[in-house]
Amino acid sequence: MEKSHEKTLNRTRNCIKFLCLFVFCFVLFSVASAASAASLYFSPSSGSYMVGSTFSVSVYVSSVDQAMNAASGVISFPQDKLEITSLSKTGSIFNLWVQEPSFSNSAGTINFEGIVLNPGFTGASGKIITVNFKVKSGGNALLSINSGSVLANDGQGTNILAAAGQASFALEIPPSDLGAPQATTPAESIGTPPAPQIFSSSHPNPNQWYSQTQGHFFWTVPAGVTASKILLNNLAQSVPTIINTPAISSTDFEKIEQGVWYLHVQFKNQKGWGGIAHYKIQIDTEPPSAFSIKFDEKDKDTPQPTIILDAKDSLSGLDHYKIRILQEEPIEIKTDTFTLPPQTPGQKTIIVKAFDKAGNFSTAVEDFIVKALEAPYFTSYPKQIGTNEFLEVKGKALPNAEITVWLIKENGSAESSIVKSDAEGNFIFVADKRLDEGVYQMWAEAKAENGAISNPSERIILRAVLPFQLQIGKIIIDNISIINTLVIIILGLFLLSFYTWYRVMLWKASIKKEEKEMEKKLKEAFLALSQDVKKQISKIDGSAELSSREESIYLELKRAIDSSEKIIGTELQNIMEKELKKSFLKSLLFWKR
Secondary structure (H helix, E strand, O other), rough: HHHHHHHHHHHHHHHHHHHHHHHHHHHHHHHHHHHEEEEEEEOEEEEEEEEEEEEEEEEEEEEEEEEEEEEEEEOOOOOOOEEEEEOOOOOOOOOOOEEEEEEEEEOOOEEEEEEEEOEEEEEEEEEEEEEEEEEOOOOOEEEEEEEEEEEEEEOOEOOOOEOOOOOOEEEOOOOOOOOOOEEEEEOOOOOOOOOOOOOEHHHHHHHEOOOOOOOEEEOOOOOOOOOOEEEEEEEOOOOOOOOEEOOOOEEEEEEOOOEEEEEEEEEEEOOOEEEEEEEEEEEEEOOOOOEEEOHHHOOOOOOOEEEEEEEOOOOOEEEEEEEEEEOOEEEEEOOOEEEEOOOEEEEEEEEEEEEEEOEEEEEEEEEEEOOOOOOOOEEEEEEEEEEOOEEEEEEEOOOOEEEEEEEEHHHHHHHHEEOOOOOOOOEHHHHHHHOOOEEEEEEEEEEEEOOEEEEOOOOOEEEOOOOOOHHHHHHHHOOOOHHHHHHHHHHHHHHHHHHHHHHHHHHHHHHHHHHHHHHHHHHHHHHHHHHHHHHHHHHOOHHHHHHHHHHHHHHHHHHHHHHHHHHHHHHHHHHHHHHHHHHHHHHHHHHHH
């Protein structure tokens, strides 16, 4: 018996050990499974919203202990109570989308499927998408995630989704005074504090939309107030629930989700809780939807094309567009169609920004080409014109076009005149004033009746000159100082030459006089010598008359004397001329000094 009892006891002990080991393994496996679990959830998961208002809900993934690299799901919502206005991927952890997020308001479904590249995502709040809803009717709206999956980044694509969250929202019909900028609920008891006046430095106008998500709001706490209550929600009329003792005079919010919100503030004194202030806050952080710039086909090739824009904004609403063509001033418009100002020929780039009422904007860019008209040309023009004439040129352009003729003087400013071409395209330009002297460039541009503009014509060069007599006068006037100087120099040289000539003439006359006197004296001397010789010869034979032989001797001597007279006269003349030249050179050297 004892042995049998002992065996039974041992068998029982072994069963207990086995059972404990089984429980331990089960718990360990459960903990390990829980540690690697992931979840999908909504934020916010609850709230109250008025019919006609909009609000946003984001879908998040949580995978704290294991990296995930893919997630998908189908979200259902009540299509009779909610309407999706847009989906946003802004801030999503997904790098690639297997298929773009999509929705169906008729079916009440949202689909998403995306991938996170290596090393995947690990964390508690990985945003996937943001859904923007508009409230259609009152009641309770339940959001749920169906057929979702979260795949681990383990090389095998293990689905680690353990929980898919839900969200529930109370949808209320708005009261009749919802449009008031700042509403108040009167106090129920006499003597309780009135509703405070709420102010904001971040959102000062309750009727205006803002993109600022941080909020600062303040109010004055009157004497006798012992406590306050505040609440921020999507209902225009609510009783605040967050109590502050003592009363606070301001509150700050780090991030207010986009949509229409209301801040409710209430005071308490010894008589009880007083009236409630309701401050409206409108926030829109999403830009308008992507849009395109289209050109109306009927005037696409004209210099004034019409553009068609299709931007949308489901929350605050589209406010205006800003249109800018490069190198031109921007234009602000409020409509979806706009005819551009007249454009010059060539390729253009147009940039359009669509702004919502909160100041968010999206941008579209498009290129377009403005075709140029055929350039005009000149058929008759002068290459040179007098300054006493009027310039007249002829040209050819498109029929019935407006011709702008440009005339610019070298290093001067351009002046323009407008003429019209006739039915055959001929035009004549006559300058309204005479041209100043100088070199000019001239060209023309044509503008058709529909505003189309041509390229400029070939530039021609023409010269405006003075008449011949005026040119001479201008030369004289321009060089009057030089001419005066030359006249003075020439007059001085003339006077100097005349004086020199006069002095030379005096010297020459003086020398001629001396020469004549010496010549006279020389003749007298040789005549006396000749007579004396004759006299001496006659004394040879003692007779007063000369014999034939004496006459012959006399004649020979006379010829010798005459010859000597000529030689001496010539030599004397040469001497006088040399002296005259010396005197002239001395005079020149004197004036040169």
